[in-house]
Amino acid sequence: MNNVPLFFEPIFKERIWGGNKLCTNFNYNIPSEKTGEAWVISAHPSGSSKVKNGILKGQTLAEIWEQHGELFNKHHDHDEEFPLLVKVLDANDDLSVQVHPDDLYAKNKENQPFGKTECWYVLSAEEDAEIIYGHHAKTKDELKEKIASAEWNALLRSVRVKAGDFIYVPSGTIHAIGKGIVILEIQQSSDITYRLYDYDRLDEDGLARELHLESAIEVINVPHKLIAYEQEEIKHSGFTSKLLVKEEYFTVLLWSIDGSVKKELNADFLQVSVISGEGEIIIGDDKYPILMGDHFILPFPVKAYELKGTAKLIVSHT
Ligand code: ZN
Numbered sequence: 001m002n003n004v005p006l007f008f009e010p011i012f013k014e015r016i017w018g019g020n021k022l023c024t025n026f027n028y029n030i031p032s033e034k035t036g037e038a039w040v041i042s043a044h045p046s047g048s049s050k051v052k053n054g055i056l057k058g059q060t061l062a063e064i065w066e067q068h069g070e071l072f073n074k075h076h077d078h079d080e081e082f083p084l085l086v087k088v089l090d091a092n093d094d095l096s097v098q099v100h101p102d103d104l105y106a107k108n109k110e111n112q113p114f115g116k117t118e119c120w121y122v123l124s125a126e127e128d129a130e131i132i133y134g135h136h137a138k139t140k141d142e143l144k145e146k147i148a149s150a151e152w153n154a155l156l157r158s159v160r161v162k163a164g165d166f167i168y169v170p171s172g173t174i175h176a177i178g179k180g181i182v183i184l185e186i187q188q189s190s191d192i193t194y195r196l197y198d199y200d201r202l203d204e205d206g207l208a209r210e211l212h213l214e215s216a217i218e219v220i221n222v223p224h225k226l227i228a229y230e231q232e233e234i235k236h237s238g239f240t241s242k243l244l245v246k247e248e249y250f251t252v253l254l255w256s257i258d259g260s261v262k263k264e265l266n267a268d269f270l271q272v273s274v275i276s277g278e279g280e281i282i283i284g285d286d287k288y289p290i291l292m293g294d295h296f297i298l299p300f301p302v303k304a305y306e307l308k309g310t311a312k313l314i315v316s317h318t
Pocket residue numbers: 098100118175
């Protein structure tokens with residue numbers, strides 16, 4: 001039972017900026033035309049993914065993490081939380097401009113185990129689609145002034161994005177996903193968001209969403225720093241692996257398979273998102289089909305496996 005991949009059912013979140021692309025692009029059974037997020041690998045208290053195959057079928061990732069530590073090579077105290085969260089987001093409209101705290105701030109001020117460093121792989125983007133990433137203020141005082149006088153255009157950094165782009169968003173970075181972008185997000189398992197600006201939008205009830213300016217200003221990195229990181233690529237016949245980021249909380253890779261590749265599991269567990277194509281994963285004598293829109297975990301007891309087909313995967317681990 002231990003060397004079986006855990007495939008998960010997505011959990012959907014309706015959002016004022018959501019749309020229907022999680023259905024049109026991935027065939028997910030979304031609750032409405034305002035579906036913003038699919039939490040596809042999650043053990044977070046706000047929504048823990050259920051396994052849809054094997055003898056653990058119906059159990060949540062949070063329960064499995066609690067009861068089957070051996071599947072994750074869990075070697076720390078048993079009260080530690082599952083560290084990562086994978087989502088697909090459909091930004092049919094602009095998301096609010098926001099920032100997340102680091103671990104220390106999350107523990108001290110929010111009594112939560114994790115802050116939120118996140119990263120995005122752009123699955124699709126309309127022409128001229130933009131994100132907000134960072135700001136132009138040189139000091140905290142300048143940041144506060146620009147926020148107080150609502151000089152958003154002068155303050156915020158806009159960046160054009162296209163499908164295939166990768167964006168690393170450490171805690172303390174001001175950011176917003178813009179209209180017309182669908183992303184796969186890998187992040188620390190945290191839900192703490194400080195909203196800075198919401199384009200003065202009102203919801204159905206005529207209410208503006210709450211802002212959290214004080215906390216936001218406390219956690220924003222000033223000045224914004226551009227991070228350079230290596231993105232090395234390894235090629236074999238039928239397989240390419242591109243490192244997207246390797247940092248304190250997660251390592252994320254893009255794998256392109258065209259044929260077959262044999263791999264060893266060199267991590268405590270592997271999170272896999274099939275972002276295009278199809279194929280199969282072979283573990284011992286067992287084969288499991290994989291298809292665009294599938295998300296699964298390869299647990300620690302899977303020592304070796306083979307991937308076959310024509311597919312692109314985003315693979316992440318701690
Ligand atoms: Zn965020």
